[in-house]
Amino acid sequence: MQYMRSAHVIRTPDQRLRIFVSSTLQELAAERRATRTAIERLHLAPVMFELGARPHPPRELYRAYLEQSDVFLGLYWERYGWVAPDEEVSGLEDEYNLCPDDLPRLLYVKSPAENREPKLTGLLNRIRDDDRAAYKYFETPKELARLVEADLATLLAERFEQSQALLHADVLSDADRVIEPARLPRPLTELVGRDDDVAEIGRMLDAGGRLITLNGPGGIGKSRLAIAAANAASPAFADGAVFVDLTAVHDAGRVPNAIAQALGVRDTGDAPVMENLVTALHDRHLLMVLDNFEQVLPAGPDLTALLTAAPGLSMMVTSRVLLRVTAERSYEVGPLPERSSVDLFVERAHAVKPDFEITPDNTDAVAGVCAALDGMPLAIELAAARIRVLSPADLLERLDRRLTVLVGGSRDLPERQQTLRRTIEWSTQLLEEDQRRLLARLGVFEGGFTLAAAEFVASDGGADTDSDADADNGYPVDADILTDLAALVDSSLVSQHDRGDRPRFSMQAIVREYAREQLWDSGDLHRVRDAHARFYLDRSAHVEQELKGERQREWLGRISDERDNLRAAERYLLGSGDWDRAATLAFRLYLYWWVSGLLGEVRTWMDEALNAGEHLDDHTWAIAVYFTRTIMFWKDPDGSVAADLTEAAELFHRTNDPEGEALTRISLALALLAGETPDLERAEEVMQVSRRLFHETGNIWGESMALVILGRVSLREQKLEQARSRFEESLAFTQSQGDAVGERVAAYHLGWAQLMLGDVDDARKDFALSVTTSAGLGHPEGLAYGLEGMVAVAALAGDVERAGHLAGAARALRERSGLHNGPTFTFHQAYLDTIAGGSDHERLDAAITAGRELTVEQAVAEALEEAARTPSTSAQPQDVPRAQ
Incomplete structure (x- = not known):
């Protein structure tokens, strides 16, 4: 070991x-x-x-x-x-x-x-x-x-021993990340002037309102009010409140995926996302906030369907217009009262000018500014950001003069919407030309961005620019982008928020809309979106390697921060018919899509390429087929999946991509093992080639995965010692690289080989390692597997309650994370069946029911308490049950 x-x-x-x-x-x-x-x-x-x-x-x-x-x-x-x-x-x-x-x-x-x-x-x-x-x-x-x-x-x-001591040290702090819902954001500033609104929305929820739409124009403060109202109401919901940010969702068909992402439900592609959501939500008592729904209104019936299927679910939606669906109750969000408007102005002014105060000399001007801005919170924030260089009287004069002449968008917008858009344009008029150009280009980002991404996009990736570039030829390469970005932050047009030790920036939805309109009007939208896609494509080559090493967990988190930008890049490439680059970006991040449970979404991208009716490069075709077939390896009654994967592997070989060929061979071997009559001999041959290819390219991560599949072949052949040896070798590889994903997989499989050979204590430790590693990664599938391994250990020890608790917890975890439809490589049910067939079946049923109610943290605690048990005598070697 x-x-x-x-x-x-x-x-x-x-x-x-x-x-x-x-x-x-x-x-x-x-x-x-x-x-x-x-x-x-x-x-x-x-x-x-x-x-x-x-x-x-x-x-x-x-x-x-x-x-x-x-x-x-x-x-x-x-x-x-x-x-x-x-x-x-x-x-x-x-x-x-x-x-x-x-x-x-x-x-x-x-x-x-x-x-x-x-x-x-x-x-x-x-x-x-x-x-x-x-x-x-x-x-x-x-x-x-x-x-x-x-x-x-x-x-x-x-x-230290993986015992209760280790449990308290690290694992429990990670366990509740496994199904990590997007909890309500924590605003950095106090909510001003909305106490009555919060109270009234609370009364509507108490009165049985299950779909409450907060409607009003952009910038009126709907999102901020919804967060405050949900925070106040969440104690009444056993499962709390979850936040679904739809800002980056422009296709109504993707709303279920956004909800799934917020809930921690995986889109594995083996069942419709809505089906997984119904399973995950049917027994939960939860308040869901869906923000910025106006751009996905056709998805309204999906909300009604979820409310019907999940009686404990309530929703609070923010939208500029009503949804017009069954059960909707509306709450119109109005402007701030005059006194609250002034309070908000003063609070935001303090952020840029700490010594600013209301005085007899400026009180009328401040009130006039707030009145001119119709009590719109965002407009007031934009104006207050200028108090460092303009007095309240100057602000009022400039606003009066500019708001009357600026058009600021469509004339058919509601009056307050026009006020806000004119205020945004007024604010940009106070910027320098380079700062306005930068603001427009930042509009291509979704869900935030880093300074490096901003620099790349601002200069078209450094392509064809020079120091005297004009607005039609990118951002001047010698300009100080950081200074200009700071000016946008100071003007409240861009927000800065740190992610660990990495600064990130974002824009409010309506400011982003304005920025994109400017980019469209200038004719630069296509070129800047291409630069945006190139940035993430370039970075993906580096990330691909980082995901397989000791910084794996860090990079999984960093990519998650960019998930919406990656989607935007893919949508741009697919929409442009750039199939080669779209496939390359997807394939480089394969490990991330898998661990994050997003292979189903990637499959839809690659289906689009395959169904476009256009000629695809051989390598692009191989990638597309890989993604669309690999998640279906276990549904292959006529052998077509195996045939397609065989062809994809050959095309990877023909296009000189040995790692692509080796990875495809793993899925091919799984397809060969999954049928009623598994082809063990061919699976062994396929995987020996896969292992050789990974070894020749120095891909230790891939070789460790190949060893796991070879070990599974050995288990099916009842060659237990050979299986154990292969799993041990895989585990050694993963640990030499600091590869936590691979370590989780290898340790779990090794645990089963140990148990089947009668080495219960070693199996217990291996399953515990799988549990702790999965918790650290926030990987529900790995954790479910680890808990199921512990089920077998507890069952062998005659611990009916613990076996039942862990089985129930694992089952609930699979359901709540969308992992209940696909195949599983686990043998724990055979051990439970032994208990169920005896006099303890009622105790077992009760324990399974109780286990379903455990939190992830509680389930991990109970599993690792089992891991800390006094060493037992070895059991007799077990016959290998048939994998499901």
């Missing part, structure tokens, strides 16, 4: 690991607070002497603390610390000297350190040469917190 077994088992009474924090009290106060916060976020216990100890505590006292601790964590900067009378070293060095040899050591040194004391330099030199210690530098408390949290989580996974 390549992964580490328990080297240091923790058995503290409260099952919390204790982290001894060593530092001098003469400095690093903020850093100690950050460290303590990071430790407690992982549900660990910090041992810190500022919690009541003296500068140099008696040696026996901190020796006792060290002996009761499980990790030594040292913080160092410039001070060596006080040396007590009759002592040769400070307490800081003494603590390190007395640290038990078997205690893991994490050391963090702050830099720069211009005045470091010589004795501390000597101590740090000694620590750096100590191969028992992990030694890192940091600069800020925030950076330190990130390092501490990440290093402790990694250390726990490597060094």
Whole structure:
């Protein structure tokens, strides 16, 4: 076995690991607070002497603390610390000297350190040469917190038994991400002037309203009000509230997919998304907020269908127009009252000019500005953003003069909609030309963007631009895009919000509409959308490799941030008939689509290419066939799926894409194994070629996957030792690469081989590894598999309640994440059937029912409690049940 077994088992009474924090009290106060916060976020216990100890505590006292601790964590900067009378070293060095040899050591040194004391330099030199210690530098408390949290989580996974201690340390904090609904956004500012609206919407919900439409013009504050009303109402819903952002959805047919994404329901392509949604929602008591519905009005009947199928579901919809469907109750969102308008102006003005206040000299002007803007919140925010350079009187004068002459869009828009659009245009008139050009180009983004993406799109990807480029020839390459972007943020036309340590930017829907209109009017829309697609196509080549290594989890999250932009890029390429680039972008991100449960959506893209009636390049055809057939490998009564996958593999070979051929052969082998009469001999041959191709190209991720399928062939042939060997080799590959997705797959399969060979304890540990890894990835399919493995372990131990609880939880997890229709590679039902056929069948049924009500976090806790059980005697080798 390549992964580490328990080297240091923790058995503290409260099952919390204790982290001894060593530092001098003469400095690093903020850093100690950050460290303590990071430790407690992982549900660990910090041992810190500022919690009541003296500068140099008696040696026996901190020796006792060290002996009761499980990790030594040292913080160092410039001070060596006080040396007590009759002592040769400070307490800081003494603590390190007395640290038990078997205690893991994490050391963090702050830099720069211009005045470091010589004795501390000597101590740090000694620590750096100590191969028992992990030694890192940091600069800020925030950076330190990130390092501490990440290093402790990694250390726990490597060094400590997967028990309740590990559970509290890391896994439970990830478990509730597995089906991670899009919870209500957390606005950065207070809601002004809407208390009565929130109360009235609450009364409508209490009175039985299940579909409430907040309607009004863009910029009136519908979204912000809906979030506040949902926050107030959510405690009355057992499953809380979920937010469905439809800003980036322009096709009514994609609304069910957007709802599924918000709920954590996967679109695997083996059943209609609406069917999966009905299954996921039928027993839930949930409030759903759907934002910006006006652009997908034909999807209204889908909402009615969901409400009919899910009696515990209620909806709050924001739209500029009513949906006109059954059960709809409308609430018209009006402008802010005068007093509230002024309050909002002052609050937003403070963001750019903290010393701004209402005075007798400016009160009439501020009121006049708010009146001129018809009490429209967004318009007021745009005007208030200018208070840094314009007085209220100047604002009023300019608004009065400009709003009367600006057209700002269609004349048939409602009056307040025209007011807002004119205000947006007024605001852009105050920008410099380059800033207006940048705003227009940023309109092609969906769901936000990074600075790098903005720079690429602003300059057409650097193509055919020069320093004196005009508006028809891209953004000047020597212009300071960052400065111009900052000006747009200052003007409230663009918002900035950080995602971890990465800044992201976004635009309100109506501002984006305005920007795109400007881009269309200039004739640049096609060229800028092409630059947008090229940016994500270029980045996908880099991301493809990152997804297979130790930064996999980070990159899965980063791609999720760009999901709407990737969809927009695909829609542009498909709409342009650019089948080759559309297929390439999809194929490079295959691993992301799979893990995120979006293969069904990709299938619709590739169906569009196949059904276009146009000639496709051989490589493009192979990609399209792969995506449309691989998710159907288990539905192949006439062998057509296997035949198409065989042809696709041959085309990948012919077009010199060995990795594409190898990946397609995995799906082909699965199709050969799935039928009533599996072709084991051919599946073995197909996978041996696949493994060779992956090996020759240095694709360790692919080779590890090929070994898993080869192991499955061995299981079907009852060659259990060979299967175990193949799964072990796969696990070793994945762990050498830091590939968590592959580790989850290999550990789960290895668990079954161990169990069938009678090695129950090893199986328990392998299934536990699969559970913890899946929780960390937020991967419901992997977690369901891991729980099902634990079902078999609990059943063998005669633990009826635990077996039933985990079986029920796994079943509910599959239903709620849309994974209940397709094939599964699991054998746990045979172990449950053994219990069901005996006297405990009623207890089992009750336990399964109870297990369905467990949260994901609770199910993981119960599974890992099973993993921490006292080792059992080995069971007899098991006959391999037939995989379903």
